[in-house]
Amino acid sequence: MKKALLAIFSFCTLVFTGCNSIGEKDTLVARVNGEPIYKEDYAFMMRVGNIVPNTEQMRKASGSLFSRKALYTVALQKSPELKEKLASHNVALENYLLTFVYQRLFSMDRLMYSDNELAFYYDKHRDQFPDSLAYMNLRDKIADAMYIESHKDSLKSFAMLHRNLADSTAEVEITDDIKESFVSDHRQRIVRETGPALLKKFNIQETKIEMPSAEEYYNRHPELYNTPMGYVVYHVESADSASLAKRFKGKKVDLNMFKKIASKYSENKETKKAKGYVGKVLLGHLLPYGIGFVSRMFMEFNSLEDGSISPIIRSESTGRYHVFYRESFVPPVRKPFDRVRKVIERDLATTANYELDSNYVLVTKNGEPAIREKDVIAVYDDNSAMLRSRRSHDQIVNALALQLAFASEAREVGLDHSWEYRAMKRQSDVDYVIKLYKHKVLTRVSVPEDSLKALYARMGNPAHPNMGYEESRAELSDWFVIPENLMKRTYYYAEEDYLPKTYEEAKKQVFESAYLTYRSGRWDKEVVTSWGTAKVDLFADNITLLPQEWSVDLAVRSADSLYAQAKSIEKAYLAWSGIRDRYVDIDSVARRATFELAHIFSDRENFNEAQREYRAFYKTWPDSPDAEKAMFSRGFILNENLHKDDEALKVFEEFKKLYPKSELNESVDWLVQNIKSNGKLADDLMKKIAAEE
Incomplete structure (x- = not known):
């Protein structure tokens, strides 16, 4: 088992044979927990994301490809019911994926040339294209050049038509701008004409929706006309x-x-x-x-x-x-039908929602049912935020009809067997499963039902007071299991926002903010753990591997090494923030991370954040050996950097009471005297040092 591995590829040789053509992209290059990764997955990622090989962007994309594949396999293993949902989702999504491949990658990107045609042209005209970019970064430009060369007469006519009329006798110069406009005009024509042409070609038609009579609608919806x-x-x-x-x-x-x-x-x-x-x-x-x-x-x-x-x-x-x-x-009184007849007739003709059986046929292909009301309902279900209205219904039906047309053409030209479709299908599977699994992890309920009901009866939903019990179960469960250190740290970091309420009095208000952080960290831990423990099999010699987090000890050591390097302070901040959120249930780790983050904020001169973190530290963990250092550091920052002397004095007075035997008391006394002298002690000290020099 290879733990903690992040793949970084030399893409010119891995994704493309000799970097001069597309090569055999169905070649297997790795497996993650048994799930394959192919060259075509990288080619698709580069093309859609316009990612340049051997860059930081490419390294991040590669790492994401491997880690998301690991998360996908873990999700299916832990939640096998997602397989059934994925199968159902794929049936509904097939036309959409084929439409994307046809529109974005075949017609817009390749101008309907095959990859082999473009690769052949690229090999013959290499000198026309930058050496620094790979074929996949240039493919649309190669298609442009091939289209221009294949339509020289049309280009000349286009240039004549768009020449400068102020000098109509001059010979037409075909500039780069003219060539760009010529190809752009062709692309716009494809966008404008392809959809209607394909609807006609495959005899795809939207059916007329039969609305009820005004009287039928009136009887169905008495509440609308009261x-x-x-x-x-x-x-x-x-x-x-x-x-x-x-x-x-x-x-x-x-x-x-x-x-x-x-x-x-x-x-x-x-x-x-x-x-x-x-x-x-x-x-x-x-x-x-x-x-x-x-x-x-x-x-x-x-x-x-x-x-x-x-x-x-x-x-x-x-x-x-x-x-x-x-x-x-x-009370409301029902209006007589004759009084509202015209209003109902207008509503039926314009805005009234359709009320259709799930098997109602909305679109036909060659006269046969192709799209039904249940397909529209599935779109709504996948997009829960979408408002269900007559207008959105019409838009969905129109989109589904166009997808059917493009998908039919895609199958006819063989795009359903293309490497791009295969790669996109795999990416779509991963995205969908991770989306469902993330929701499952974030809303996980781990507390017995009777405890949840008792809590709800006592206080309702602690984050959303107006929410019913069934919708509140996840928040109620989180209330029981959220670590106390996160709740206290949230309160003390922003204590002035909660005062005059004590921590116990403000607990519900604190939870409204803290539970989102807790869920985010829970998901982050799931992502990191799934990749850190993944079994990776590599089948390409030019893959290099970097260590990746697979334990809390490794994460802490890595963050320590980053902070030790002054140039990596921003990376150290991200590392310690992630560690604190992921491992918040390990109190000692959360404590250490908070102390380190306070130092980092101070080093970055984010002094207000630093004093807040120091306060959160010593009030959340008052028994820590570092608590007195944190309190002293906060008082010093309030005085020296933020010039809040009254607050600094309160901190130092509290320090003297809590730590009467501290070695820092001499420094505290000097700082207090300096504050009370309005800085005179510091001025005198600086003058003395200057005189000695």
Whole structure:
């Protein structure tokens, strides 16, 4: 077993034979946990990402290819049910993948030439292209050159048409700009014409969706055509909210009492005569008698009963203040069909959502069913954030019809057997499985159900108060297992944001931030562990291997070595941050990482972050031998770098109480005296040193 390996390839010789053609890309170069990696996987990665060989970008992409393949195999091993989901997903995704290969890689990239044709042209015209780039980085340019050479007469006509009309007698010069415009015009024509042409070629048509009659729709959706709910209300109005509050303070107000107050004190002349009576008011409507919009009244009364009064409410329209009395609820009433017929007919013709059976045929190919409503539902399910509307439904159907057309053409020209399709299919499989597995890891529930229910009954969802129990299970589980050091560190790092609440009082608020960090670290650990323990078999001599993290000890040693090198301080920061998040459940590691990060922030002159990390350290781990160093360092930074002398004095006073026998007390005393002398001690010391020199 090769643990902790990161593959870095010499791509000119590995991906391409002699670097002068595409070579045999179905050659196996490695296996990760038994899963193959081929030359074509690298070729696809280079082409789609426009990645140049032998660069840092290429090394990162190579590392990602290997590590994601390892994560993919681990995900399928730990969650075998994902195999079934992947198989179902692939059936739905096949047309999309073939469409991408056809549009992006065949027509746009290769201008519909075969790879062999382009490679042959490249071999014959090597001097036209930069030596520093590989074939895959040049393929679109090679296709451009081949198209230009094959269409010289058309290019000349294009140049004539676009010549400078100010000198129409001059001989046309075919410049690089003309050539670029000529090919660009061809590409735009492909984009514009191919889709409609393929729909016609394969006789792919969208079916007309039969909408229900207006009366049928009215009967199916009675809730859509009701009058708004409302209330019968009284009110008292005033320009002064304080005086209005006095009228009701400490009083138990029934309707008779409310009428008396309205008759005597209301400043609305029209309703005052009627003892405050406003009448029936409906949600979303203006209130009469100059009161205007008071939407908050409806929100307040929504949770109260008849006979209740509202708090003081300000009218959005006039800015004046009101107290309302709810006499009775006015329920919605269904509008007569004849009254809403025209509205329904308009909705059915424009915006009303389709209500189709899952087997409803939306697209046909040669008159046979090809796309059904269930295919649209699958798209919605894969894109949960997409709004389900008539417009989005139409867009999905149109996209699926075009994908069917392009996929049909792709199969006809053999792209379903191309190396690009194979490589993209493997990448798609990896992406999909990792996406599902990540969600599974992030929302993992590891606590018994009865404990979750008891916690929810006591406090609800600690991160999302309005969420129901079933949706809250993952957060509830995290509440039980999140490490205490992460919770405390989150609180003390940003203590001023939570004060005056103590840590215990602010725990729910702290969790809202900390649980996301905890989940992110949990996923990062899964990624690193899956790669660090992967079995890698290599079948290419020119693959070099770099050590990769496979244990916490190795990670700490690596971070230590980075920090020891001044030039690698940024890498050390990333290393220690990752270690702290990944291994937060190992208290000693989280403690060490926090101390190192505080030093790194200080070295980077991020002094505010440094003092926050030092505070988080000594308050989260007060018994650590390094706690007094952290407290001293924080006080020093507050004084010397941030010039917050009052805060620094508080830290030093606390230091003296906690560590009366510390060797640092002499330095603390000097710093305190210097602060109290407004820096005079430091000035005198500098003058003395200067005189001695």
